[in-house]
Amino acid sequence: MGKVVDMNSDMGESFGAYTLGNDQELMAYISSANVACGFHAGDPKTMRETVKHALESGVGIGAHPGLQDLIGFGRRPMEITPEEGYDLVLYQIGALLGMTKAEGGTLHHVKPHGALYNMAAKNKELAMAIAKAVYHLDSTLVLYGLAGSALIDAGNEVGLQTASEVFADRTYQADGSLTSRRSPDALIHDPEQASKQVLRMVKEGKVMTQQGEDIDIVADTICIHGDGAHALAFAKDIHAKMTASGITVQRIKA
Amino acid sequence: MGKVVDMNSDMGESFGAYTLGNDQELMAYISSANVACGFHAGDPKTMRETVKHALESGVGIGAHPGLQDLIGFGRRPMEITPEEGYDLVLYQIGALLGMTKAEGGTLHHVKPHGALYNMAAKNKELAMAIAKAVYHLDSTLVLYGLAGSALIDAGNEVGLQTASEVFADRTYQADGSLTSRRSPDALIHDPEQASKQVLRMVKEGKVMTQQGEDIDIVADTICIHGDGAHALAFAKDIHAKMTASGITVQRIKA
């Protein structure tokens, strides 16, 4: 059987009168949608409509829970206890589960958002709390996390299927972590270089770090940004290159 | 088989540093708990803990969705479309469903809160939207509403089991509606009179209106207030009187 990879994108981040992203167009090029659940973005109407579009497009539906910080879009780290992490993740997944059931679909995965994603990549206790919340709610859900992170470890430990996520346009450090956004080298601005990096990660399981050495990396799913002028073109390009390389783009098998 | 009645109470209305109600003590005298879902009251931690206590007490767990108005405790009517009602109810029930599943329990019922309850008692379109949200999410849930209200009609119409709710300490009008709180006669202040009224509603299916005539009323479930100095004593008393009259207090059979 040939190689497969998942392409996921954050969706449903509009809120009331505010519109964000190109959800509808992007659906054609991804296999999994991470739907905002109301804490960092997403109102009930947006959530339901996004679930509906994802079902119509045959895209896997995932909960995308975040910190309760609408002004900061869930991007500002906050000191929460593991128990608080457990509860806020459970609440948000449940809300999206309700939407998905009502629309006749099945929830497929969970990917924490923004600061919560980053905190769970390093904080083992928080990662375990999140993994347990997912497992207790529905043990067949797939947990998405940064490749090589504490969240992936935690998911595996509690018995969840996990999906290791890689980034086309971010550079990597020798320990497999992403270069901090505070560093000038954090981003790959050249689309060609970005698609080359991600193709290699998927095909060979390797990435060249900022330190100039190859490391192993698990690339189950590729993060596709939904925002910005070039998001759509980039998604289309990655999708085409994967297909051209004999790699099937499909959601993670739960 | 003897007569049965359900006794329900609003619970889980604490929020963060703020504590409200006597949930723990009250659990012994009721058969169904309506758990606030975060919009008018209730934070994720409070919700999960309330679900846990209800399970330990063998009390039926219900979602208690409200308008998104924490300052007004969901008591201020707001002009929402039926679609907005559908979405906000779905979101909140889902959130509590997640909590309940994670704790190993089963969601039993849904009772709208405050202004949403009152609006759905009279507004047929909103009532239908709420009933559909409940049905689409889980058609085995019981829908609680004011006896004789549009919400009960809507629930029956979409195919849900419904529970007609009566109040011990509220007076009734000739058309079966509650006397408006703006009227000086809205409340029955004498506990004896209140328990007599509710006992008669359950045993005989009759209530004497403010206009001095008896009308028929369906009394599947009694609303027990959780707040206030005498709430606990009153719940205990009603429970004892029901039992003494050969009426079994038990949750609505779904």
Next chain:
Amino acid sequence: MGKVVDMNSDMGESFGAYTLGNDQELMAYISSANVACGFHAGDPKTMRETVKHALESGVGIGAHPGLQDLIGFGRRPMEITPEEGYDLVLYQIGALLGMTKAEGGTLHHVKPHGALYNMAAKNKELAMAIAKAVYHLDSTLVLYGLAGSALIDAGNEVGLQTASEVFADRTYQADGSLTSRRSPDALIHDPEQASKQVLRMVKEGKVMTQQGEDIDIVADTICIHGDGAHALAFAKDIHAKMTASGITVQRIKA
């Protein structure tokens, strides 16, 4: 002295990651900016930056308080008491007053937003509560309200300077009220007809109602929509036509 008129627009309605409106471009064509204060739209950063831009543009700064309903953008009527209206208006004006003082400016006016504006146009008690809140905070502020509304009456009664607002693209009823948005005739879609109507209101103090009769109308200030594809072009056009007719566009003299 020649005729003068104020042109006002709602501004600062962005929120966190969400951008709304064309504030910067529009500033050149208006004389007064109504700045959202955080309840229906507007975060502290957006508020401060909008105040700064208004000061740089020589535009009068007004508070634009709304109902606490971010999801509904403050457009859904809500049953609040006059006292609640007083308090929420006071809170929001104060917040913007702080921003304005810190930026070295002076607050010029107050215009309620959306549902609050409409409710205060008809509900005399709420209108008085809002007028008193403005007066108690700073009796030199100008109160903006719908021409002929209860809010204008209330402002005059408490001793505030008021500014009667007219709309270019809305049709009027015989009693001077706006045609309800639920009616198909609510809006004037032809820009030429809209600018003719508003020019006549300013120059002659007359408007032709949907019932086909002329009525008197006070036109101190024109509402300029900030949103939508044609907002900027329309504002520019109205401004040019006013100037060409010898009418000076300038903020209300407080």
Next chain:
Amino acid sequence: MGKVVDMNSDMGESFGAYTLGNDQELMAYISSANVACGFHAGDPKTMRETVKHALESGVGIGAHPGLQDLIGFGRRPMEITPEEGYDLVLYQIGALLGMTKAEGGTLHHVKPHGALYNMAAKNKELAMAIAKAVYHLDSTLVLYGLAGSALIDAGNEVGLQTASEVFADRTYQADGSLTSRRSPDALIHDPEQASKQVLRMVKEGKVMTQQGEDIDIVADTICIHGDGAHALAFAKDIHAKMTASGITVQRIKA
């Protein structure tokens, strides 16, 4: 002239249906009230009523701005930029300034709340941003902060009058900082020992650290907790002991 000290307490922390604290009773024993401004606690009605009570009691009115985290009561540290700190403090002080002006009073001071207070005690840039926000809004306001903290330094640097705050029931480290709440020695549980410590800080400007050495400490104002069963008795006791020692309890002279 004899020694003076200020006694301050957090107030106005109720929210909607939720009541917290013993504000009314406590007013008799303090000289300054820090009024919550809506982000971590306090709704507009509570704010206005607290301001009114403070004015009636002759107590100095201070803004008590916090992080926007109602569920966490503003106690969870959050990574905010200095600019975000500037804006959120400005917004909240302005809101309370509006309330105070409308009630005919004058705003006296600003004391950040909870996590914001602690963050500003150590983070020099955030401290400067807060101090500037206060200064830009009204340069006559007194800035309250932990004795010896970065916030007091920042206040002095921008030209504000500052008030160094001490705690009766917290233990101190050799560098003048408070013992972390995570340490078992953080709190002084014996009321006698607590009042002795605070009396000595005020009279002698000395405190014995956990390391067993005396250090100098500036004690302009004493933090009086408003919550808990013994808060009122403790406030009364401290007030009586100060007076008995010839120390006048009065607000900081602005």
